[in-house]
Amino acid sequence: MSALRIGVIGGGAIANLHLTSYAKNPDVEIAAIADVNADRAATVAAQWGASRSYGSPAELLADADIDAVSICTWNNTHAELAVAAVEAGKHVLVEKPLARTYAEARTVQEAAEKSDRVVSVGFVRRFSTNCRVLKSFIDEGRLGDIYYAKASAIRRVGNPGGWFADKSISGGGPLIDVGVHVIDLCWYLMGSPRAVAVSGNTYERLGNRSNITSLPRWKVADYDPAKNDVEDMANAVVRFENGASLMVDVSYSLHTPSEGLNVSVYGDRGGAQLEPELQIATEVLDTVVNMTPQIRSGTFDGVDGFDTEINWFVAACRGERENIAPAWHGVEVQKILDGIYASADAGREIALD
Numbered sequence: 001m002s003a004l005r006i007g008v009i010g011g012g013a014i015a016n017l018h019l020t021s022y023a024k025n026p027d028v029e030i031a032a033i034a035d036v037n038a039d040r041a042a043t044v045a046a047q048w049g050a051s052r053s054y055g056s057p058a059e060l061l062a063d064a065d066i067d068a069v070s071i072c073t074w075n076n077t078h079a080e081l082a083v084a085a086v087e088a089g090k091h092v093l094v095e096k097p098l099a100r101t102y103a104e105a106r107t108v109q110e111a112a113e114k115s116d117r118v119v120s121v122g123f124v125r126r127f128s129t130n131c132r133v134l135k136s137f138i139d140e141g142r143l144g145d146i147y148y149a150k151a152s153a154i155r156r157v158g159n160p161g162g163w164f165a166d167k168s169i170s171g172g173g174p175l176i177d178v179g180v181h182v183i184d185l186c187w188y189l190m191g192s193p194r195a196v197a198v199s200g201n202t203y204e205r206l207g208n209r210s211n212i213t214s215l216p217r218w219k220v221a222d223y224d225p226a227k228n229d230v231e232d233m234a235n236a237v238v239r240f241e242n243g244a245s246l247m248v249d250v251s252y253s254l255h256t257p258s259e260g261l262n263v264s265v266y267g268d269r270g271g272a273q274l275e276p277e278l279q280i281a282t283e284v285l286d287t288v289v290n291m292t293p294q295i296r297s298g299t300f301d302g303v304d305g306f307d308t309e310i311n312w313f314v315a316a317c318r319g320e321r322e323n324i325a326p327a328w329h330g331v332e333v334q335k336i337l338d339g340i341y342a343s344a345d346a347g348r349e350i351a352l353d
C-alpha cells in the first residue's frame with residue numbers, strides 16, 4: 001500500500017506534536033502544511049520536509065494529492081474545517097475540543113455520517129498506555145458496572161492568555177480547554193453513557209492573575225494581560241441515563257495550595273485512579289487490594305499518547321483499525337460542556353436531549 005499523504009492545517013504548538021509522530025510512522029508522507037500565517041506554514045513545511053505549504057486551508061483541501069489532514073487550528077475553526085475536509089474527500093483528525101459548541105460539533109458528525117472518511121477527534125489522553133491498560137481491564141469486566149466518576153484539572157496560575165482567553169475563538173476557558181480531556185476520559189471509561197442532566201457553575205472571580213510573579217506560567221506568543229473573557233473555574237455534576245454520575249472541577253485560576261489532574265472511575269467490582277497514576281482497587285478474599293499495573297508510565301505520557309493517537313489514525317485511514325474516537329464521541333462530550341455552561345447561566349440543573 002502506498003504512503004498516506006498527510007496535510008497539517010495550523011502550524012503551531014500542537015501541530016509540532018502531530019508532525020513529530022507522523023514523521024516516525026513509515027506509512028506516512030508529510031505532504032503539506034497550511035496556516036493563515038503563510039510564513040509559518042513555509043517554515044514548518046521546510047522543517048518537516050513537506051513539499052508544499054499554503055497560506056489558507058482551502059488551498060490545502062483542494063490539493064488532490066492529500067489523503068488525510070490533521071486540524072491543529074484554534075477552536076473556532078475546527079468544525080468548519082473538519083466539514084470542508086470531509087467534503088473534500090480527506091480523512092480527518094481534528095484537535096480537541098471538536099468545536100466551540102454542541103451545534104457546531106453536530107455539523108461535523110453530520111458530515112462524517114454522510115461520508116466514508118475517518119473522522120477522529122484528538123482525545124489524545126485515551127491513547128496513552130495508562131488509559132489503554134485501564135480500558136482493557138474495564139472491557140474485561142474487572143471493574144464491573146461503573147456508576148461514578150470524578151475528574152479534576154486544577155491550575156493556580158494557568159491561564160495561557162492569547163486566543164485561549166478570547167471566548168469568541170476558544171469557546172470558553174479551562175472547561176473547554178482542559179476540562180474536555182478529563183470529562184472525555186471519564187465518559188469513555190464509563191462506556192460512553194448518554195448524559196441526561198447537568199448542574200454546573202462557572203466563576204470569573206480571580207481573572208487571569210497576570211499580577212502573579214512568584215510562579216512560572218506558560219503564555220501564548222501574543223499574551224496580553226488586559227485581554228481575558230473566559231471563566232476562571234467551573235464545576236459540575238453530570239447525570240447519565242444509566243444512573244451513573246460524574247463530578248468535575250477545573251480551573252485556570254484558583255486560590256489553592258496545589259495543582260493537579262485527577263481522574264477516577266468507580267465500579268461495583270473495582271475502582272481505578274487513572275491520573276495522577278494508574279491504580280486499581282478491588283476485593284480479593286474479603287480483603288481490599290490495591291493493584292499498580294507495571295507499565296512504562298502510570299501517568300499520561302505525551303510522546304506515547306501522540307505517537308499512539310497518530311499511528312491509530314493512520315491505521316484507521318488504511319482500513320486496518322477501528323476509529324476509537326469518532327465524531328459522535330466529540331459531540332457527546334461537547335453536549336456535556338455546553339450543558340455545564342448553560343446550567344451555570346441558568347443557575348439550575350438542566351436536562352440534556
Ligand SMILES: NC(=O)c1ccc[n+]([C@@H]2O[C@H](COP(=O)([O-])OP(=O)(O)OC[C@H]3O[C@@H](n4cnc5c(N)ncnc54)[C@H](O)[C@@H]3O)[C@@H](O)[C@H]2O)c1
Pocket residue numbers: 009010011012013014015034035036037040056057072073074075077095096097122124177
Ligand atoms: N491534545 C492536546 O493535548 C492539546 C494541547 C494543546 C492544544 N490543543 C489544541 O490544538 C489546537 C491548537 O492549539 P495550539 O496550542 O497549537 O495553538 P497555536 O496558536 O500554537 O497554533 C494554532 C495555529 O493555527 C493557525 N490558524 C488559526 N486559524 C487558522 C485557520 N483558519 N487556518 C489555518 N491556520 C489557522 C494559527 O496561525 C497558529 O499557527 C487548539 O484547538 C487546542 O485546543 C490540544
